[in-house]
Amino acid sequence: MSETNGHLNSRSKLHGLWALTNRELKKWYKAPIVFLLTLIQPIIWLGLLGNALNLGSLVSPSSFTIPPQVITQLQLTPTQINGLQQLFGNLGNQILQSTFGTTSYISFMAVGMIAFTALFTTMFSGMSVVWDRRLGFLNKVLSTPVSRSVIILSKVFSATLRSMFQALIILVIAVPFGFQFGANFNPLNLLGVFAMLFLVCVGLSSMFIAINIRSSRIETPMAVMNLLNLPLTFASSAFFPIDKMPTWLQAVASVNPMSYTIDGMRQLLIFNTNYTQLVWDFAYVGIFAVVLTTIGVVLSWRYLNK
């Protein structure tokens, strides 16, 4: 025992951050089934919802036939029929374009799904705090010289990294399903998407951790989170555009940070980028992240120092 702890002086205040973050991540990437499920889930979603609700095919030229009576009554020539069909098809596309901002609903929905997945990933990582407490792991870490903030940050970062990776998977899977990038899309925009996801995940997981950390039972935080999830998901532009919602829902959706996250990502990926809107999205989500992270970290830190 003569070899003393000489490393103590060279140790940084953030030591243990990577170790704890990696512990969380390992649970995921080292468990083949869990990992496979995170891959399969977007396929099911995109295949099922994206295709079933393929609004684009409802209004495409080929799904559109002019009834024969109309043709005989108006004595239309084949060129005219063709032209009319084209016209209605274009009209359909225009409706799609004006409703969803893109002619491809699957692209619209895929971006919503990225945000939705991030919400769930951060929620589950928040719940893992309860398990750490119940199984005594939290107490063990608290007895080591790891800083209290590092314990919280490791949870936040692991959820964030995981969400970012899942976003990438969704995008890659969405492409063969017909994902269409916007006209002025540039691969660098992906960095913007990651920045956006980073902000929202940090904010959300800080919030979920703060909700969970005091609780030794899983039921209470579960109820709270379910209550939060519904408006966060459905009162947002994840699956349906805000301006086509009833007014009361619009009111909720227009303060929902998820809406801004999703809009920002759509601006970067599938829309004709509106930069003023994009800056506004980033500002809103940024403020949300800073406020919630501060509250979350302060609350958790206080609790851990009790």
Added chain:
Amino acid sequence: MSDDVIKAEGLTKVFNHNLVAVDHISFSVRQGEIFGFLGPNGAGKTTTINMLITVLKPTEGHAYILGSDIVKENMEVRNSIGVVPQEYTADEDLTGYENILLCADLYGIPRNIAKKRAIELLELVELTPFKDKRVQTYSGGMRRRLELACGLINRPKLLFLDEPTLGLDVQTRTATWNYVRRLKKEYGMTLFMTTHYLEEADALCDRIAIIDHGKIIVTGTPDELKESLGGDIITLSIQKDVDITGLVKKIPHVKEARKENGSYLIKSENGEVTAPLIIEALRKEGHVVTKLSLTKPTLNEVYLQYTGRSMRDAEESPEAVFAQRATMRRARQ
């Protein structure tokens, strides 16, 4: 400052403003000794440990570990102690080796040193052949040993063991005792342990504090505690039905004598010396001793004497119950 390894002064923890889990306890632990906290369920053992290892803040009172205040200098304390918790905290999905490295990271030990120590510790707790197996596949005894290895990764001067043999079979328990003895003898480590197994406290601890309802009732070496009961107990029967208590009480060293269910209970120091004297004295008076037995007091008697005989259905926090059940379940695997 004294050179006690642990010095607690009026340490108190109140939960939710009304549950006094630890009630103004004071004690000190000396360098190189194994100090045992013995008490029934809910006595406040784990709460005391949690305060000493800086996980909980005391509501009142102070404690010093190797001279550092557990509240004001908590980082110094955390660096110099090792903790083996009551629960199994190792990560199920990681291997034993990975778990030890994770612990090393929590202490900021550089990787090259950590790897070397991990190999040594795995050897010490005899887990080397299983080091690359997931903890999921470990038996209760193996998990306990892994916890021990994790608790030793920062080469602590003081090691806390909370119920180190809870739910283990006799073989594993004995093996654990041997590790503890080795740590004390070979590394000069000071150990603070809690237990509710009396044989364990008797076999391992240099000194014991019996704690109940958050208060320390008595402190001493196991022998001191046994002697404090007033010596050995001699039970004897004689042929005739006459009262001989007055006669017996006159014999030197006899402290107490009473008749119970037709036989006589005699409390005496040095029972093996006193017993022949009693037989002799009775024979001179014409009494014939038909039966005689001598019992040395065990810690069992001490314990019951001080904590009473009633069982404890202490209200446990739900998480404690859950963790304990999980631990017991895995111990039996």
